Amino acid sequence: MKKLMAANWKMFKTWDDARATAQELVDLSASALPDDREVLICPPFTAIKAVSEVLGPVPGFSVGGQDFYVREEGAFTGEISPAMLKDVGAGFGLTGHSERRHVLGESDAYVGEKTAYGLAAGLKVILCVGEMIEERKAGQVEDVLERQIRAGVADVARDVDPNDLCVAYEPVWAIGTGEVAGPREILEAHASTRKILQSLFGDNANEIRILYGGSVKPANCAEIIALDNVDGVLVGGASLQGESFSQIVLA
Numbered sequence: 001m002k003k004l005m006a007a008n009w010k011m012f013k014t015w016d017d018a019r020a021t022a023q024e025l026v027d028l029s030a031s032a033l034p035d036d037r038e039v040l041i042c043p044p045f046t047a048i049k050a051v052s053e054v055l056g057p058v059p060g061f062s063v064g065g066q067d068f069y070v071r072e073e074g075a076f077t078g079e080i081s082p083a084m085l086k087d088v089g090a091g092f093g094l095t096g097h098s099e100r101r102h103v104l105g106e107s108d109a110y111v112g113e114k115t116a117y118g119l120a121a122g123l124k125v126i127l128c129v130g131e132m133i134e135e136r137k138a139g140q141v142e143d144v145l146e147r148q149i150r151a152g153v154a155d156v157a158r159d160v161d162p163n164d165l166c167v168a169y170e171p172v173w174a175i176g177t178g179e180v181a182g183p184r185e186i187l188e189a190h191a192s193t194r195k196i197l198q199s200l201f202g203d204n205a206n207e208i209r210i211l212y213g214g215s216v217k218p219a220n221c222a223e224i225i226a227l228d229n230v231d232g233v234l235v236g237g238a239s240l241q242g243e244s245f246s247q248i249v250l251a
Contacts, residue, residue: 003225004166004209004232005249006040006126007239008066008094009047018047022054024242026061029249033060038232039249040092041239042066045080052089064092064126067100070117082121093118096128096152098172108151116155119164126166126211126234127152129193133173142192145169149196158200162207168234169193174214175236183227186212190229218247225251 013021022041033039042064043051055061069079085093095118096111106114111127118125129148131141149167156165169189171181181189190210197205212224213234224230239245 001207001209001231002036002038004038004040004211006064006092006168006211006232006234007042007245008097008213008234008236009041009043009240010066010099010236011044012240013043013047015047015050018043019050019054021240021242022051025246025249026054026058028242028246030058030061032250034250037249038062040064042092042094048085048090049088056089062092063090064094064124065090066094066097068093068114068118068123070113072121082118082123086122091124092126093123094126094128096148098128098130098170098175102132102172108148109154111148112151112154115152115165119156119160124164124166126168128168128170128213128234130170130172130175130189130214136171136173141189145189145192146196149193150200153200158202159204160201162201162204162209166209166211166232167193167197168211168213170213170234178215181212181214183223186224186230187227190227194229216248218244218251221248221251 039061041051052063055063065085068082069076072081095114100106115125115127131144135144174181193210197208209231210229211232211234212230216233216235217238
């Protein structure tokens with residue numbers, strides 16, 4: 001199983017900025033990319049085509065969308081369909097990111113609808129899950145993961161190709177804060193995530209990649225991805241510069 005080193009650029013970068021950063025990343029890391037690594041960049045919708053033009057010809061590199069809507073087309077102002085993502089070169093889509101849940105109010109059920117719809121529409125999907133600090137302090141981490149994962153894959157076929165589905169554990173309190181979960185916290189959360197997936201998908205779950213996200217940096221990435229059940233990372237701020245993300249990719 002290849003480690004997935006994924007970048008989420010959120011609402012940053014114009015077309016030219018995105019293209020330049022993608023090119024810098026390729027220049028710094030493509031020739032040295034280990035055989036067990038896969039690189040994904042999720043730029044803003046407006047920059048997907050620019051990044052796809054840079055990464056498309058490069059083995060081991062791919063592009064994704066940060067979100068999508070659950071219809072093929074229609075009167076849904078401001079929304080983007082999976083077909084539109086694929087048309088500009090995106091092969092992945094994110095669902096359930098904490099900012100979609102806690103800033104924009106997406107429910108567990110809606111995240112699950114998106115996950116199933118994206119997979120059915122031909123995208124590979126990264127389902128994001130994770131607890132808030134109040135939930136961790138209350139000892140509810142496993143309960144939160146159980147609820148979010150079960151709802152997130154409720155309508156996903158149990159024989160889903162494990163290459164098409166990833167789960168990203170992102171403790172909300174560690175996203176963009178500089179705080180990072182310690183090795184024990186990551187191990188426990190990822191072990192719980194694997195156990196929940198196994199209860200749903202059986203042996204298939206052993207091949208579903210579980211990523212860690214939350215203040216991942218060049219200085220801590222190697223330690224994180226060496227942990228059991230950590231099959232890659234989902235990186236925010238440290239992915240915005242080609243140099244820093246290349247160090248993560250090659251860690």
